[in-house]
Amino acid sequence: MHTANSYLSKGKYSSNSLLGSVSNHRTFSRSKIKFKLSAWLLAGMASSDKPEIVDRGFKDKAEDDDDKGGFMDKVKDFIHDIGEKIEETIGFGKPTADVSAIHLPHISLEKADIVVDVLIKNPNPVPIPLVDIDYLIESDGRKLLSGLIPDAGTIHAHGEETVKIPVTLIFDDIKSTYSDIEPGSIIPYRLKVDLIVDVPVFGRLTLPLEKTGEIPIPYKPDIDLEKIRFERFSWEETVAILHVKLENMNDFDLGLNALDYEVWLSDVSIGGAELQKSTNIVKKGISYVDIPISFRPKDFGSALWDMIRGKGTGYSMKGHVNVDTPFGPMKLPFSKEGGTTRLKKDDDDDDDED
Numbered sequence: 001m002h003t004a005n006s007y008l009s010k011g012k013y014s015s016n017s018l019l020g021s022v023s024n025h026r027t028f029s030r031s032k033i034k035f036k037l038s039a040w041l042l043a044g045m046a047s048s049d050k051p052e053i054v055d056r057g058f059k060d061k062a063e064d065d066d067d068k069g070g071f072m073d074k075v076k077d078f079i080h081d082i083g084e085k086i087e088e089t090i091g092f093g094k095p096t097a098d099v100s101a102i103h104l105p106h107i108s109l110e111k112a113d114i115v116v117d118v119l120i121k122n123p124n125p126v127p128i129p130l131v132d133i134d135y136l137i138e139s140d141g142r143k144l145l146s147g148l149i150p151d152a153g154t155i156h157a158h159g160e161e162t163v164k165i166p167v168t169l170i171f172d173d174i175k176s177t178y179s180d181i182e183p184g185s186i187i188p189y190r191l192k193v194d195l196i197v198d199v200p201v202f203g204r205l206t207l208p209l210e211k212t213g214e215i216p217i218p219y220k221p222d223i224d225l226e227k228i229r230f231e232r233f234s235w236e237e238t239v240a241i242l243h244v245k246l247e248n249m250n251d252f253d254l255g256l257n258a259l260d261y262e263v264w265l266s267d268v269s270i271g272g273a274e275l276q277k278s279t280n281i282v283k284k285g286i287s288y289v290d291i292p293i294s295f296r297p298k299d300f301g302s303a304l305w306d307m308i309r310g311k312g313t314g315y316s317m318k319g320h321v322n323v324d325t326p327f328g329p330m331k332l333p334f335s336k337e338g339g340t341t342r343l344k345k346d347d348d349d350d351d352d353e354d
Helices: 004-009 015-024 030-044 056-090 171-177 302-310
Strands: 096-107 111-122 128-139 142-155 159-170 186-199 203-216 222-232 238-247 254-265 268-274 279-281 286-295 312-325 328-345
Touching: 096 186, 096 203, 096 328, 111 128, 111 142, 111 186, 111 203, 128 159, 142 159, 159 171, 222 312, 254 286, 268 286, 279 286
Parallel strands: 222 328
Antiparallel strands: 096 111, 111 159, 128 142, 128 186, 186 203, 222 238, 238 286, 254 268, 254 279, 254 312, 312 328
16 A cells, blocks of 8 residues: 555655646636645545545535536626626616606696606617606596507607606596596596616616606686675766675685676676686685676666666676686686676665675
């Protein structure tokens, strides 16, 4: 049986040759160096009466598994580093998007026009196409409106664009679908937008966006001409003050700015009038406004004059109110037909004055 010294003396596993091998082959993996050291130590232990038995197959497999795991980790790190270098060098990256604003340019009793501003930033050195815009508006988990806008444009290289998404809510459709949504109410909404873009290196990406808010379902104000006070009588010209009650039927305040309307007394139109001053009508509240009006009784014949002398008459009013609301300006119609009002001279007693 050979000893470790005999192997060394024959030069088969000399320390110089072993160290030389390690020195000249620094590119070898640690597993191969360990293999040579293990062989040398095993030869030196051969003179022992109870040599150590080593399962080389199991040991090599364990070492190979360790090496493979380390190798895969290094590959992953390498790919990650290469990806970062490509992104830094070439400048490709994922675009970003955000809902920058939501506008309500027009609200009426019938519908609400909504414009959603989406700011998209493109960090890439080439333009990227905005393939599709998929949007959904819901309230308390119930769909109010959805749609798809294909081929929505292009985002310039190293630039940003504000993309406008116009949608229209038809209130009759909403009220017919959900009976608990009443006119005059304010409903919460959730807007969901998916922007689908095509980016070099990354491919097709979906940028999800979400925004919440509130939208009103407006209701026309109730109007009542409580009395007409005549300040000056003349066959040529009569000046009167219309004492008008306005009731806000909505769950939000109305800032009254102007009225345009026409008044009929006993089916005879006496003309239109303009609001003398603005006023605020709180939600579910009542406000009074005095509106001056002048007309020429002789233009309407004796019927109107007889009506004025009788100090009481039926009336009708139609028109619009221009109001400011927390959701923007609105122009709401109003109408009153078959009403009854009182006619008073300026010097008449008015014990029930409001």
